[in-house]
Amino acid sequence: MNNALALIPLALLLGFLGILLWHLPRLDLTLLVVATVGLMVWDMLRSMKDNKR
Numbered sequence: 001m002n003n004a005l006a007l008i009p010l011a012l013l014l015g016f017l018g019i020l021l022w023h024l025p026r027l028d029l030t031l032l033v034v035a036t037v038g039l040m041v042w043d044m045l046r047s048m049k050d051n052k053r
Helices: 002-023 027-052
Strands: none
Touching: 002 027
């Protein structure tokens, strides 16, 4: 249940950032979005792993 709830903010952020990149396709902004999403996914996966212990 908690894992499903954790995916909702990820989906919302991906939607927002996807729209942002669609309207402002710049390399520096794209790199920032990729880094942000990567850190968010990494943190979410580590949190899910720690909760299973």
